[in-house]
Amino acid sequence: MRSSRETNLRTSTMTIACIDVGYTESETDPTTALAACVVIKDWGDATSLSELVVNVDAVQDYQPGQFYLRELPCIKAVLSELLNPPTHIVIDGYVWLDDLDHPGLGNYLHDALNQAIPVIGVAKNPFKRSLHAHELQRGGSTRPLYITSAGIPVAQAASKIAAMHGPHRFPTILKRVDRLSRGEQPV
Numbered sequence: 001m002r003s004s005r006e007t008n009l010r011t012s013t014m015t016i017a018c019i020d021v022g023y024t025e026s027e028t029d030p031t032t033a034l035a036a037c038v039v040i041k042d043w044g045d046a047t048s049l050s051e052l053v054v055n056v057d058a059v060q061d062y063q064p065g066q067f068y069l070r071e072l073p074c075i076k077a078v079l080s081e082l083l084n085p086p087t088h089i090v091i092d093g094y095v096w097l098d099d100l101d102h103p104g105l106g107n108y109l110h111d112a113l114n115q116a117i118p119v120i121g122v123a124k125n126p127f128k129r130s131l132h133a134h135e136l137q138r139g140g141s142t143r144p145l146y147i148t149s150a151g152i153p154v155a156q157a158a159s160k161i162a163a164m165h166g167p168h169r170f171p172t173i174l175k176r177v178d179r180l181s182r183g184e185q186p187v
Contacts, residue, residue, distance in 0.1 A: 015049065016040050017086035018173050021074045022181035023059065031059040035078035036180035038173050039086065046165040046172055051186035054078045067093075068108040075109055088118050088152070090161070092178070095121040095148040099132040110150035118151035122161055122174060134158040141169035 018038045025031045033056040038048045056074045063069055075091065095106030103111075106121040113119075123133070123146040134154045135144035138161075149157035164171035180186060 013041060014087045015084070016043065016088045016090060017079065017082065018090045018177045019075050019078060020092045020174075020177045020181040021071050022178075022183070031061065032057050033059045033074045034181050034183060035074040036177050037078045037082070038177040038180065039082070040173055043160050043163040044165050048173065048176065050082075051176075051180060052078055052081050053180050053186055054081055068103075068105045071105050072108050072112065075105075076112065085113075085117060088120065088160070089113075090120045090122060090174070092123070092174070093121050094123050094127055094130065094133070094146070095119055095150045096132065097127055098130070104148065106148065107150050115151060118157070119149065120152065120157040120161065121148040122146075123148070124170070136162055137169075138162060138171070139166070139168040143169060145169065 016039065018040065020036050022034045023031055035054045035056055037052045039050045041049055054077050056077050059074065060070045089109065091106050091109065093106060094104035095110070096102065097104045104121065106119040110119045126133070126146055130146055133146035133148050136147050136158045137144045145161065147154060147158040147161055161171065164173060166172035166175070
């Protein structure tokens with residue numbers, strides 16, 4: 001099932017797809033997910049070109065060390081609903097879990113897309129082996145965001161996230177996609 005507000009994006013301009021996935025679990029129902037995507041045209045945009053939310057049924061159980069097995073199918077489901085592929089993808093999480101030896105969700109996504117689209121991971125918390133992640137402080141916060149990437153140098157990825165709209169630690173559009181993944185309706 002898909003709900004969206006979508007404009008015609010059949011142009012060759014840059015688009016950035018910001019993606020997040022939220023889960024619902026109960027003792028009687030299998031795990032389901034809301035895969036959300038907010039598309040923007042420029043890194044500094046305060047509002048979206050389009051918003052999508054896809055319900056994904058029967059999501060795999062979480063497996064320690066293999067989070068991508070649960071999340072990747074959800075991300076691919078929402079990406080498949082876009083009219084055109086984005087030029088960049090931003091995910092909530094890590095692209096690499098350590099210094100390029102252990103891939104994270106973002107690298108699995110990058111590979112699933114035949115390494116054709118750069119993927120930027122924005123994590124709110126440090127991973128125990130995340131010393132390689134670029135720490136980005138925004139909005140006067142003393143708590144950094146942790147940036148990793150594939151298909152784009154991490155310093156360039158961090159500068160793009162730094163340029164995103166919003167006066168706080170977490171950019172406006174990333175807050176929006178988080179709310180959509182938790183059940184807020186697209187506008």
